[in-house]
Amino acid sequence: MKSTLYALFLAILFLQADIINAQSIKTTGLKEKIDALIPEAINDTTPGLVIGIVHEGELIFKKAYGKANLAYGLDNDSKMVYNIGSVSKQFLGYAFAMLEVDGSLDLDNPVSKYLDDWPEFDHEVTLRHVLTHTSGYREAYTLSNLAGRIVGVDHLSREECLNVVRKQPELEFTPGSRFTYNSTAWVILAEVFEKVKGESAEDWLVSNVLRPLGMNDTHIETHVGEVIPNAAESYYLNDENSYVNAESNRAIFGAAEVYSSIEDLAKWVNNYKTAEIGGKKVRDLFVDPFTLNNGRDAQYGLGIFSGNYRGLKRIQHGGSHEAFLSFISYYPDQDLGIITITNFGGKGWTSESDIADILLGEFISSEPKKMAKGKKSKKKKLEQFTGLYLVSDKNRKLDFSVEDDSLTINGRTKLVPIDKNRFRNKSGDNTYSFELSDDGSARLTEKTSRVDYIYDRIEPWESGAEGLKDYVGDYWSTELETVYHLTIEEDAMRVEHRWLGEIGLQPLSKDIFRSEWGQYVEFLRDEKGLVTGLSINTGRTLNVRFDKMD
Incomplete structure (x- = not known):
């Protein structure tokens, strides 16, 4: 029922845009305003x-800045093609919507129906779960790095990505219970597509979507090192402040690998409104956000985020690959699309939201949504909530302190008190509720638009070299087929790996460490208190097990 109502809402929404011929956009002085946003670098x-x-x-506006190729002095321009990273996902997502509507497949069928030798877990994983980042599958790119694969040097194939899931001991969470961004899923989808249609997803998309829309410059990369006509290079600055060509170790369509231009992407943006390819039923299915098991909106459709920006309806997606960064957005009420692509990593980034604020200023308030001031809390009372909190998945931490008489997260985000033990993010909708115990322990519930996260306050641990001796040794991962060697150097834990080199570990509490690369490491003990292994958790991958070797 909810999906039907949402589809009706979308139809009315896009129909309104047709009827009123979109809300007027002021473009006076646009060139100068955009120029003012360009980074000084x-x-x-x-x-x-x-x-x-x-x-x-x-x-209505297209402009290029800087060089597309430093070696040959080629300028960026609106017909030059760039790797758009994860923006590529929406093309495959749209194709799946087309196959669902024409009856070629059912998005609510399990993946195992379409792939041979595919693992069956305790819970069924459907194509819809995979398309909406709610599957519980492993992230192959993360595991590739943990195994010692070096981005830009080691090749990574589609089959290797699929084998990550085939070797996965269990799902990371119940399918549909949470949104965890996952690129492996889209490699799986490309494989499913090929099984269903009998041809590669790349070829099908070119013939049935890209060329019919007139996107003649757009190209899908099929192998590492492929020569792509009129393609820009991407660059970063090394420690010596010299330019370096960013490189990739993979060319696996599904998650990324589309090269496109501003002029071609403008045609794709227009299809959001016209649904020239596929029709409105396909378009609405594509943008309709998935509903999580808890009834909340995942804010993600079939390869595209669907939500709001400062009160305005917006669909959008960003991408990152090599040193390319990209962002594409569409505001249906205003019939407005914004496309930004840089080949200079973070140094070349111009925010889509800054451009939107220029164009949509009359439709949004001049200031971001203001939260209620809430109740005042004394500094001494706020201090009872301070400390370091670790989420139950052990892959994220929040550090609460008191700054300028306000409870603050990580020294930056100020919270507004709304109840005795409950606070709200001053610049967003998340709430934070604390449960304090007489023994000094504390539990935190972070309520977000999608799910609730549970954190426990952890006690700082100053171990010294003596306290670290339990962890020293070799650890083997059957899943990754690799060994980590843990040692102590200058009273600090370090991980040694033949390809990764040395990685420092910083203790958060007893048995919980955070690596200098951002992974969380939990040491596991048996009933006698002896260390038997470790588990690694990251933002996209949970519980990668290593067993301590004798």
């Missing part, structure tokens, strides 16, 4: 970026 001799603005079906 960009000039005529550096890598740069391209920006496109689409309104009422027309590319």
